Amino acid sequence: MISAGNDKALAGAPAPARIAQRALWRCPLAPEPSTIMQRFFNNAGPIKPQLHYHLPRLQRLDWEEVQQLIREQRYFVLHAPRQTGKTSTLLAMMQALNGCGDYACAYANIEGAQAARGDATQGIPAACSAIARSIEDYTQNPALNQWWMQGGRQHQAQDQLTQLLRHWSRITTQPTVLLLDEVDALVGDTLISLLRQIRAGYAQRPESFPQSIVLCGVRDVRDYRLEQEGAQVITGGSTFNIKAESLRMGNFTEAETRALWLQHTEATGQMFDEAIFPELWEDSRGQPWLVNALGYEVTWKNRAARDRSQPIGLIDYQAARERLIQSRATHLDQLSDKLKEPRVNRVLQGLLTGEEDSLDNLRMDDQQYVEDLGLIVTRPGVRISNRIYQEIIPRELSWIAQTRIPNQEPAWYIDPDHSLNMPKLLAAFQQFFREHSDSWSEGFDYKEAAPQLLMQAFLQRIINGGGRLTREYGLGRKRTDLLIEWPLDPEQGMYGPLQRVVIELKLLRGKLDAVIQTGLAQTQDYCRRVGADEAHLVIFNRNPKVSWNKKIWHKPASLEGFSIGVWGA
Template sequence: MKTFETRGPVNAARNYVVKRTAELADFVARVKQGRYIVIFAPRQTGKTTFFQWALDALAAEGITYFLIQLDFEAYKNLTVSVFYGELYHDIREQIEKIFQKRGHVPSEALHQYLQGAQVTDHLSMLRFFTGLANLLSPQRVVIIIDEFDGIPESAVSDFLYSLRRIYLSGVDARCPYSLGIVGVKSITQLNYDRSISPFNIQDEFALPNFTLEQVQELLGQYTDAVGQPFAPEVIKALHTQTAGQPFLVNRFAQILTEELNILKTETIAMSQFSEAHTRLLRERNVNIQHLITNIRRNPRFETLLMGIVSRDRGVDFNLDNEFISELATYGILAEGTDGMCEVVNPIYQYRIMKAFQPLI
């Protein structure tokens, strides 16, 4: 039986999923246009799952695209030369896996090229990609980099300048043809020396929280499979309390369908919603742990957040303010309809107030 997933990427064969059809079509269209796409969003928002679906959709196009998926999570403390060496080995490993998955054998020229290549800095990376483009032509190389925040600080600027140079070289000869950068921090926040961002060719892509309709669709999949309905007011309240945050939506549904021992013949009602809500407000799940860690990163956050949640004063939602920008990046603050800062959902607001509540 399918379940609501909260521990990592979802699998449509095992989990109830929000398909994000419109967002997926938009992303694939941008890849086909050769865009260099960045998506920076908080953890537990479905980024990794979304990009895996995007790769699957592009793979269904046949061999037009050569899809390479990378992960920078383990790179953070590497020196520049070691970083580029590991990057090369990861790319080579991915190329070999793709040929194996297709049931093909790399050409002798490609095999020899991969064996002899050395990537030790951004310039040798440029040369490596140029040679790779020639050997994989007419296929177009698409690279998705997950956990981009893990790139070593000393490598960020030159790495991004090199990608910009590739992008501006012309669409026909470009390798990678299209690029997806996935992370939590934005390019500006990764630009540690505060210079003008070298990656001004980026195409920003938003992966929003679930809409009410998407939450209805998600819970409807459970009802169709099990026969147990949710009262309409439960679905609406669930969306209101979570604001569609994917982890919180799935965790709410998990508690209601797996942990409260509600008879499957019963409609899930507001009384049970209240019980699940109380549990979610009190438990220490991984999403809440990230929230608490992030709001304690800087002492200034407490003053700012408590001023917002206590409604003592309105605070303009100004992304040029580094504290507001960082809290927005972590998925804690958003712009309200009045242009002021607001905490993104009532559950986070409650946990923020509890976290900063004096003991006495």
């Protein structure tokens, strides 16, 4: 209970201080005030500098270019994949523009209008309400929102936004700048109307319309697909042809990724093993949510690491990585949902199989769309964006299969020395594949990659929870590389000695002998790179005219004295 004396003592304090102190009085288990503001890795929502480790937010884009576009009264697009830091950057832009005193700038998130779908009579008023409230909140001027509530809403939906922005600009002494977030969440007539109303007021800027408007979302405006009932699909580029530039926010660099994590060491004294940083870079490639989520997982979700005197080692990091993958966190769940889209399917098929010919008829727009989603990068070559996405994508595509594979238990394949009996495991897979591949492959949306996905589902079922399965693949490789790491000492687990096994997956294209020879060289090369001491090459024959008796076989092989088991399926 808070006493009257305490209330009086706080009477002159700022509201945040009163709220924070009352929270402490109410909670007898609350930490000491000195620890309340200890910063942490942010894995949800915009950056709050006083709470979160962060990089300078305006460092994420060319701030000088943005300022010049605004001075030139340009309307432009800022886009980036989800949870990349767009909102944090927009808020920092707004603070900087308002701080210089030359503009009245407001940020508004209009995602709530998405609920109206294509009904512009509902969607546009919802967007206008969000914009009016935001302008009041961020400019400390209630006049516009009062105008909107008292009469502005009486305008027709197809003119409401134009009138709202016109009124804002006319009652404000400085030129106005509007930062609109989640624009591409809108669909159909709602999105068409919003873009066209902005375009309608463009010629009246800056006296009677915003000097500059920034549209922000996952996709560039050129990739908006605007479907009207009874009409063909039109693109955002044709509806919003006043766009001057399209700026894309990138990921952190390797140096920035390291610098962000070292803020934790500077704040707490807790050290990271240097071996973590190359792994962190390959796992995330600087994707901001992944960098922060991995940091939060390894420094807080791992309870032992809460003792800041304990250094964090590579095994701790690898365990945190696996927990994050298995958690199916919101970011990863959203990524998985995109895999169902036909446009994404068409692009990823070739990456999962390594076969270039599956992309022969691919449209440039589809590849650009998947890159805008953050799933792939196109330079220097097309590949899945980072190593964690490489893990997530096949796991998600084969998850149902993995959970429904019958009569398979890890204990069946563990020898007395606690090692995995790989010949026994692969022979079991051959029989499983023979019995189920035709029916189960039909259940995969990614049918071209079905053999590789089914193999990975089978291995994940056996290895999950005991060891680790790592995947490597890319366009033009014509193979999928799998690395199994299995603990040989149950007491030490992944912290002790490990059995490392490489499995190379290839589709039979051309003559078998030639495929085997190429596959042996590729398998040996991968073994050398990852330090594996056991290797197997699995070749899938997808010719329906070949009998299973001829598809299923096994023989030993070697290359330069290195033994490799070769399996047909």
